[in-house]
Amino acid sequence: MTSVIDVRDLTKTYKQTAALDHVSLSIEEGSIHGLLGRNGAGKTTLMSILTAQNFATSGVVEVFGEQPYENARVLNRMCFVRESQKYPDDANAKHALSTAPLFFPRWNQDLADQLISDFRLPMKTPIKKLSRGQQSAIGVIIGLASRAEITFFDEPYLGFDAVARQMFYDHLIADYAEHPRTIILSSHLINEVADLIENVIVIDQGRIIMDESTETARTRAVNVVGDADAIERLVADREVIHSESLGRVTSTTILGQLTDADREFISAANLDLTPVSLQQLIVRATQEGTSLNDTAVRSLQS
Amino acid sequence: MTTAAETFSPQPTGHSRSRTLGVVKLQFMNTQTFVWVPVLVLGGAWLATLLIYWIISASGVEGPMFSGGSQAPLWYFAVVGAQAMNLTYYFSQAMSLTRREFYLGSLAAAAISALGISTVFVLLGLLERATDGYGINGYFAYLPWIWAEGPFAAGLTYFVLTMLTFILGFWFAIVNKRFGPLILTTVLISIALLLLGGAALVSLNSAWSDVWMWFVETQSLGLTLWALGVCAVLSIGSYLTLRRLTS
Numbered sequence: 001m002t003s004v005i006d007v008r009d010l011t012k013t014y015k016q017t018a019a020l021d022h023v024s025l026s027i028e029e030g031s032i033h034g035l036l037g038r039n040g041a042g043k044t045t046l047m048s049i050l051t052a053q054n055f056a057t058s059g060v061v062e063v064f065g066e067q068p069y070e071n072a073r074v075l076n077r078m079c080f081v082r083e084s085q086k087y088p089d090d091a092n093a094k095h096a097l098s099t100a101p102l103f104f105p106r107w108n109q110d111l112a113d114q115l116i117s118d119f120r121l122p123m124k125t126p127i128k129k130l131s132r133g134q135q136s137a138i139g140v141i142i143g144l145a146s147r148a149e150i151t152f153f154d155e156p157y158l159g160f161d162a163v164a165r166q167m168f169y170d171h172l173i174a175d176y177a178e179h180p181r182t183i184i185l186s187s188h189l190i191n192e193v194a195d196l197i198e199n200v201i202v203i204d205q206g207r208i209i210m211d212e213s214t215e216t217a218r219t220r221a222v223n224v225v226g227d228a229d230a231i232e233r234l235v236a237d238r239e240v241i242h243s244e245s246l247g248r249v250t251s252t253t254i255l256g257q258l259t260d261a262d263r264e265f266i267s268a269a270n271l272d273l274t275p276v277s278l279q280q281l282i283v284r285a286t287q288e289g290t291s292l293n294d295t296a297v298r299s300l301q302s
Numbered sequence: 303m304t305t306a307a308e309t310f311s312p313q314p315t316g317h318s319r320s321r322t323l324g325v326v327k328l329q330f331m332n333t334q335t336f337v338w339v340p341v342l343v344l345g346g347a348w349l350a351t352l353l354i355y356w357i358i359s360a361s362g363v364e365g366p367m368f369s370g371g372s373q374a375p376l377w378y379f380a381v382v383g384a385q386a387m388n389l390t391y392y393f394s395q396a397m398s399l400t401r402r403e404f405y406l407g408s409l410a411a412a413a414i415s416a417l418g419i420s421t422v423f424v425l426l427g428l429l430e431r432a433t434d435g436y437g438i439n440g441y442f443a444y445l446p447w448i449w450a451e452g453p454f455a456a457g458l459t460y461f462v463l464t465m466l467t468f469i470l471g472f473w474f475a476i477v478n479k480r481f482g483p484l485i486l487t488t489v490l491i492s493i494a495l496l497l498l499g500g501a502a503l504v505s506l507n508s509a510w511s512d513v514w515m516w517f518v519e520t521q522s523l524g525l526t527l528w529a530l531g532v533c534a535v536l537s538i539g540s541y542l543t544l545r546r547l548t549s
Contacts, residue, residue: 053395054548070545072318075398086392088331089385095331096393102324103397142396 004029004150004182010059012045019045021206034197035186038286042206043186047152051080079148081139083155087127093138094123104146112145118167132159140168144175150182169196190279204286218276222258225251226271234265241284253280325407328390335385336415340375347374348442355440367440375419379464383471395549405541416464424457451523459526466533473540480547
């Protein structure tokens with residue numbers, strides 16, 4: 001495992017507020033990372049600084065072992081797709097998509113053409129007259145077809161309907177499988193991307209509160225389904241992240257791991273263990289005013 | 303994950319020169335801003351000037367007629383400069399360009415556009431010289447003071463002044479993006495006050511005749527070289543301002 005991004009003690013302050021608060025982070029080569037967090041958590045700021053579009057107040061950023069600022073050698077191996085990218089006034093999709101190959105050395109035109117037809121993108125309409133979703137499609141196409149060694153997608157699907165979003169996920173997975181690279185996908189739609197991402201980085205109020213494989217993250221909690229009374233006995237004094245009931249049946253997500261005694265109890269009481277929703281785990285971790293108990297916070301940061 | 307590393311092709315290097323040329327292409331994506339509007343402004347000013355000359359000459363006035371109409375596209379280049387910044391900078395960032403590449407490519411694009419418009423200016427001047435001002439002794443481009451050192455010097459003057467206004471527009475747009483309209487306005491007012499201060503100083507010393515003498519003695523070519531120096535200073539200033547611009 002080689003890390004392609006190394007961030008040490010990165011802080012970004014805007015006047016009084018800290019957008020990033022002593023962030024340290026290392027991102028391994030060749031996997032899909034989900035950068036998750038609430039609005040204003042610092043996701044865009046982090047990605048902007050990594051791509052040298054914004055500046056750190058203090059701290060060290062290294063991409064491919066070099067600092068990225070004004071460094072064409074590093075920058076042309078990265079692609080940053082913003083939530084609402086601005087384009088030149090007279091430009092249409094054809095202009096934008098014929099410009100991108102000039103700057104991304106690993107650009108693949110076949111993939112771009114495929115995406116243009118899949119997203120049914122009108123090529124000759126001025127970009128400013130395209131719908132929100134069509135504008136987003138241009139960014140998504142640039143991000144995918146650039147095949148940059150590190151690609152950042154910052155909420156790239158604004159205005160996409162469910163079909164278009166699924167198309168994006170499918171293309172991302174398919175192209176990633178054939179051309180492995182590092183992808184950092186920032187998203188609010190945690191459930192939608194949960195099966196896509198191999199690593200989860202959660203940022204909250206400028207701090208990284210979770211940075212681990214999606215698999216490990218899921219073991220931080222368990223989901224039990226079955227008889228409400230039995231579950232109530234099992235849960236006892238544990239922390240419940242989420243619970244919903246339908247008649248006598250309850251589905252409850254509890255933080256922490258199960259002991260052997262718990263497992264015996266579960267099989268005796270005929271309860272079921274089901275996969276934990278990443279979304280519930282993250283919502284719980286980033287909920288305002290209801291911080292996780294100390295042990296949980298420590299384990300999430302470990 | 304080492305397999306992932308192996309599938310990467312040999313590491314591409316940043317071909318900075320071809321990337322800078324790419325910026326020129328990127329700027330000309332705004333064909334309207336860079337080509338058609340300047341051509342229209344020049345053509346419009348030319349047509350209006352000729353019509354005025356024709357009216358004057360039809361009323362029986364003789365003697366050469368000169369006008370400042372040919373400077374219209376020159377001022378428009380301040381707008382071109384601002385547009386080159388406003389419309390394209392954010393897209394250039396999305397193309398993973400450095401600010402330096404964006405800056406040099408934008409200046410190159412402006413130079414190409416300015417060269418085109420200067421060539422038209424020189425050709426018009428040559429035509430006017432050959433036809434004695436379209437046969438009515440009216441001059442739009444062939445202004446003796448500018449043409450004193452020949453067509454090449456006249457073209458150079460026009461080119462340098464065009465670049466000068468472009469860089470001014472470009473820089474003001476950067477200042478606006480980086481510091482906001484309040485600071486931009488403050489800067490503009492300060493510049494106006496400084497110029498007024500200079501004028502007051504000249505007046506108090508009753509030195510206007512010296513100033514005008516200097517202008518006459520330096521001549522158009524000399525002034526062009528001065529303007530070139532100002533261009534250099536302004537472009538360094540705008541580059542330094544751009545270097546720390548965020549998006």
